[in-house]
Amino acid sequence: MAQQKKITFGGVDILRFLAAVMVMVYHYGFWVWAFPDGVSARATGGIPAQPAIGAWVESGWVGVQIFFVISGFVIAFSAETSTPLRFFEARVKRLAPAVWICAPITAMVLLAVGLSWPTDAVIRLVRTGLFVPYGPWVDSVYWTLGIEIAFYAVVWTLLRLGRFHQMDMLAIAIGLASTLFWCLYYPLGWADLAEARTLDLLLVHHGVFFATGVMLWLMRFKAVTTARLAFCALFLGGGVLQIASSVDVHILKVGREMPFAPPILIFLAAIGLMAWSLRLDLSWSGWRRIGLMTYPLYLLHDVVGAAMLGVLVRAGLPHLFSMVMVGATMIAASWLVATEAEPRIRLLLDHTVFRYRLKAA
Secondary structure, three states, rough: HHHOOOOOOOOHHHHHHHHHHHHHHHHHHHHHHOOOOOOOHHHHOOOOOHHHHHHHHHHHHHHHHHHHHHHHHHHHHHOOOHHHHHHHHHHHHHHHHHHHHHHHHHHHHHHOOOOOOHHHHHHHHHHHOOOOOOOOOOOOHHHHHHHHHHHHHHHHHHHHHOOOOHHHHHHHHHHHHHHHHHHHHOOOOOHOOOOOOOHHHHOOHHHHHHHHHHHHHHHHHOOHHHHHHHHHHHHHHHHHHHHHHHHHHHHHHHHOOOOOHHHHHHHHHHHHHHHHHOOOOOOHHHHHHHHHHHHHHHHHHHHHHHHHHHHHHHOOHHHHHHHHHHHHHHHHHHHHHHHHHHHHHHHHHHHHOOHHHHHOO
């Protein structure tokens, strides 16, 4: 077990970063003009449509589904050698610092561009900082955190009950329930349930992705069995159905046709590359630092980056050039958050909330 802790997953960190960049480019190249009612579109102040760019990046939202698969793998890996208390502490120190840094910045941008007023901004900021699972938040990208925390809660419960050895059975149960939902989704006409927040938080919508990640963990560190391969393939099939439903939702929101094949192929290729990379020796510490940037990049890029993009485009700069400039700025900002700001918040937590650890040491 002690040896497992030293293992690093450079391929997973690279994939995590690329998935975040995919989501960012999707927002800047497509969503900010294709969905004018969205917060990122309104943050730009209005910019012309860019169909030439959009055609290449309109499937980048599938990076979120890739995130969920990675979470299933990483959380199962890290929880196996943990205790309930250490697992809880690690999750708080991973999630909270970036939110407490990035959410106030986003709230200030909302005020600056006239999308909020002081009372509303404070309410949104408090709800975001306290990880309230239902909106409003300072930015719509925070919708994924409640889902992640729901999965963490399931894993923590197993640890608390001393039954982590049943993680495989729990993942199969979550994956089967989620897959069954998506298999019935089209035949029973459940389109009105596609964005039901309660089903998000119960892992009905996205459980297939977490379950896929757990299957990858089992096959990497336990054994590759016919049953695990079959369940992994089944859950990938359920994931494909979820992605197809997401395309339908996007079509309704933007009022235009969107292709089904690209996001599905991107997702399957990414998971294939992830599985392949788990056998590679990508132990350079820089990959880990790149992976840690991903979370603040995801939280910062939408409203903050869209506001910057709007300023540059309205100033007459080409949209694609503006995207590159803003994307580079967001990546640099996320690097500073991950390497300079987050460690300070974690240190503060160590000396306050988790002070018992210092006393024990």
